[in-house]
Amino acid sequence: MKGYRKYFLNKLGWFAITFVFAFLLNFILPRLMPGDPVAAIVSRLAQGMSNTSGVQAIYQQYSDLFGTNKSLLEQFFIYIQNVAHGDFGFSFSQYPRTVADVIKASIWWTIALQFPAIIVGWLIGNTLGALAAYLKGGFDKVLMPVSIFVSNFPAFGMAVFFMVIFGVNLKWFPTSGGYGFDLIPSFSWNFIWSVIVHYQLPFWSIVVIAIGGQAIGMRSMSIYELNADYVKYSRFMGIKDRKIVGYVFRNAMLPQVTGLALSIGTMVGGALVAEIVFSYPGLGTTLLRAILGQDYPLISASTLIVTVMVLVANFIIEILYGFIDPRIKAVQSD
Amino acid sequence: MKHTIQQVFRSGKFVFGFAIFAAVLLIVIFYPLIITDGPLSIIGQGTFFPPGIYVNVYDSMSSTVYTLNLDDAAAKRIASKLNEDDRLALKEWLMAAGVSEAEIDTTDTQKLLDLWVNNYDSKKSIPGMTNAKRNYYVRLNTALKGLMATEGVTVSQFNLQTQTLEEVDAVEQSDFVNITEVANMRVLPLGTDNFGRDVLTELVAATAVSLKIGFVAGIIATLIGLTLGLLGGYVGGIVDDIIMFITNLFIVIPSFVLLILISFSIGQEQRGAVTIAVVIGFTSWVWTARAVRSQVISLRNRDHVNLSKLSGHSLVHIILSDILPYIASYVIMALILQISSGILAEASLSILGLGPRTTEVPTLGLMMNWAMIYQAQILGKWWAYLPVLVTIALITFSMNLMNTGLDQVFNPALRD
Numbered sequence: 001m002k003g004y005r006k007y008f009l010n011k012l013g014w015f016a017i018t019f020v021f022a023f024l025l026n027f028i029l030p031r032l033m034p035g036d037p038v039a040a041i042v043s044r045l046a047q048g049m050s051n052t053s054g055v056q057a058i059y060q061q062y063s064d065l066f067g068t069n070k071s072l073l074e075q076f077f078i079y080i081q082n083v084a085h086g087d088f089g090f091s092f093s094q095y096p097r098t099v100a101d102v103i104k105a106s107i108w109w110t111i112a113l114q115f116p117a118i119i120v121g122w123l124i125g126n127t128l129g130a131l132a133a134y135l136k137g138g139f140d141k142v143l144m145p146v147s148i149f150v151s152n153f154p155a156f157g158m159a160v161f162f163m164v165i166f167g168v169n170l171k172w173f174p175t176s177g178g179y180g181f182d183l184i185p186s187f188s189w190n191f192i193w194s195v196i197v198h199y200q201l202p203f204w205s206i207v208v209i210a211i212g213g214q215a216i217g218m219r220s221m222s223i224y225e226l227n228a229d230y231v232k233y234s235r236f237m238g239i240k241d242r243k244i245v246g247y248v249f250r251n252a253m254l255p256q257v258t259g260l261a262l263s264i265g266t267m268v269g270g271a272l273v274a275e276i277v278f279s280y281p282g283l284g285t286t287l288l289r290a291i292l293g294q295d296y297p298l299i300s301a302s303t304l305i306v307t308v309m310v311l312v313a314n315f316i317i318e319i320l321y322g323f324i325d326p327r328i329k330a331v332q333s334d
Numbered sequence: 335m336k337h338t339i340q341q342v343f344r345s346g347k348f349v350f351g352f353a354i355f356a357a358v359l360l361i362v363i364f365y366p367l368i369i370t371d372g373p374l375s376i377i378g379q380g381t382f383f384p385p386g387i388y389v390n391v392y393d394s395m396s397s398t399v400y401t402l403n404l405d406d407a408a409a410k411r412i413a414s415k416l417n418e419d420d421r422l423a424l425k426e427w428l429m430a431a432g433v434s435e436a437e438i439d440t441t442d443t444q445k446l447l448d449l450w451v452n453n454y455d456s457k458k459s460i461p462g463m464t465n466a467k468r469n470y471y472v473r474l475n476t477a478l479k480g481l482m483a484t485e486g487v488t489v490s491q492f493n494l495q496t497q498t499l500e501e502v503d504a505v506e507q508s509d510f511v512n513i514t515e516v517a518n519m520r521v522l523p524l525g526t527d528n529f530g531r532d533v534l535t536e537l538v539a540a541t542a543v544s545l546k547i548g549f550v551a552g553i554i555a556t557l558i559g560l561t562l563g564l565l566g567g568y569v570g571g572i573v574d575d576i577i578m579f580i581t582n583l584f585i586v587i588p589s590f591v592l593l594i595l596i597s598f599s600i601g602q603e604q605r606g607a608v609t610i611a612v613v614i615g616f617t618s619w620v621w622t623a624r625a626v627r628s629q630v631i632s633l634r635n636r637d638h639v640n641l642s643k644l645s646g647h648s649l650v651h652i653i654l655s656d657i658l659p660y661i662a663s664y665v666i667m668a669l670i671l672q673i674s675s676g677i678l679a680e681a682s683l684s685i686l687g688l689g690p691r692t693t694e695v696p697t698l699g700l701m702m703n704w705a706m707i708y709q710a711q712i713l714g715k716w717w718a719y720l721p722v723l724v725t726i727a728l729i730t731f732s733m734n735l736m737n738t739g740l741d742q743v744f745n746p747a748l749r750d
Binding site: 014017018021022025026029030031032033148149151152153154155156157160161163164168175262265266268269270272273276277287288291292296299300303306307310311314 | 681686
């Protein structure tokens with residue numbers, strides 16, 4: 001257990017450092033954008049106003065409100081203080097809603113959509129990849145090119161295909177939104193059913209993309225393991241094939257777990273774009289609106305949330321990995 | 335070197351991928367030489383013209399007229415005008431008027447019209463039919479009569495002096511023109527997009543730009559990754575620690591988020607195709623750096639490297655001639671993957687509205703973005719988005735196929 005604690009602390013340390021770094025990037029980068037976002041809002045509000053001192057006053061008030069008239073360093077410390085209280089300031093494009101409000105409304109949609117989709121895709125992909133390596137022959141010959149094709153297909157392309165085939169042509173599922181546009185969120189059967197129906201297309205388009213990449217990885221890992229010396233030795237010893245396959249897949253699985261940790265960032269990126277295609281009310285769509293509205297408090301908050309989600313997922317997988325594979329702890333505790 | 339290349343081209347997967355990629359590349363190079371129109375010139379007034387051959391009506395009137403007496407011409411003409419809803423409406427009326435359903439076949443235009451002409455009576459009142467519906471049938475009947483007429487049409491011109499219409503020409507129903515004699519016609523194999531631009535010309539130009547973005551991004555990413563990986567792996571010590579620190583930071587921060595943040599902070603005016611490519615390159619070197627480093631570490635203590643060190647060769651010399659050749663195959667494979675993921679990254683960015691600015695060049699991502707904004711996928715205008723998706727898929731698929739082929743050549747364990 002001593003080894004594990006060291007492993008855990010090490011991972012926690014990395015998590016903290018990465019978090020601070022990501023936080024800094026999230027604060028600074030959007031604020032480097034040329035142009036004055038407050039001026040954009042004021043010009044929208046002051047349309048038709050001829051009184052210059054009035055416009056000036058509005059500008060002043062909004063600069064105070066958003067804090068854009070202070071230096072970047074000052075803004076940064078205020079930002080840290082506010083974020084610690086869960087306050088991300090006001091959204092520029094959806095004013096007077098606060099950023100926290102907008103994010104709160106969308107984050108659960110994203111979590112409920114992406115994480116199950118990625119995990120289901122990972123499980124199916126690994127099973128298929130392992131089967132392809134073990135069965136070989138026709139199954140492998142069909143699965144491999146399909147997987148290569150699917151995994152290189154852009155996420156938005158898959159989303160568009162699903163939408164056109166199942167939404168527009170077959171009319172099985174609705175093409176956009178998270179629930180029927182005529183419904184108000186509530187705990188009625190009608191609403192829940194609508195949510196389930198709207199969930200299918202975005203979910204499966206993400207799953208299919210995830211399957212392809214994982215199947216390819218698992219297939220090569222399994223082939224590599226199947227050719228390893230311990231497999232040949234076990235065969236000489238006369239151990240049953242079923243048991244050997246068990247060993248092989250356990251060993252081939254381990255890199256796939258790390259693979260999941262490392263690729264979760266890419267997958268989330270693809271899934272965000274899929275959300276946009278289906279106008280799913282999650283972070284992806286929020287991000288798109290924020291970009292179109294040049295709303296940097298909202299942009300930096302959504303990217304921060306996405307980053308934190310990825311970091312946490314990563315951290316959890318790595319902690320679990322330490323439990324699954326004892327060798328990792330051994331290396332760390334040396 | 336020659337032997338390696340021979341071996342590579344013996345791999346079926348590589349050759350297949352290479353053939354697709356070469357075909358795309360050849361089209362991109364030669365198409366603009368043949369069709370020299372600007373890719374962003376707006377030729378169509380209106381959105382989403384379907385693919386096909388467009389023949390100028392004005393010119394075809396003044397071309398030589400040939401009379402062809404074709405039996406099925408009239409039926410075809412009516413069939414193309416009578417849409418599915420009208421057919422169903424006809425059927426509905428006929429059934430209400432007492433014709434048995436077995437007799438009515440909505441796919442056989444001639445029979446359906448015969449039935450209609452024999453049975454329809456505008457005076458006849460059908461129980462339960464609204465007045466609007468009744469009027470609809472009267473209009474439909476008039477329209478059908480017009481379609482079934484056998485006379486031609488008169489073409490007339492407005493005379494400004496007498497303020498009257500003067501007959502210029504008459505077009506009979508059996509008149510034909512030879513398409514090669516018509517002065518103006520334009521083939522639009524993929525129709526036009528939402529702005530009225532020729533999709534095929536635009537697509538070829540976009541593919542060229544996207545490939546360029548992919549190459550620039552891939553080369554930058556590979557160079558950064560290679561340099562950092564070589565330095566970290568070979569030099570070791572504090573240099574390695576610093577490089578590994580940066581790499582470990584960037585490996586978990588999603589590169590897509592970084593791409594969004596940087597592209598946004600650059601601002602709309604500064605975002606050209608090359609800038610986007612550079613940004614993509616600077617955010618996607620992490621994997622290469624990591625993999626190169628681990629390969630270099632395993633090479634560092636080989637005998638030939640130690641021998642080279644003892645002979646007093648410089649660091650640059652050792653890296654270039656004793657280490658680089660051993661990881662060259664890996665670096666090439668990484669480069670291929672970087673190029674294809676660079677193309678995908680540009681497309682994803684453009685969908686978010688953070689792509690290159692739109693006035694100069696099209697890219698595959700921008701074309702996709704325009705098609706999505708104008709809802710081509712919901713309106714069923716497949717020619718606006720499907721060719722783009724197929725092109726992206728072909729490029730990335732061919733590159734990954736080449737990559738898999740190379741992998742199997744250099745990694746015997748993966749061979750079938």
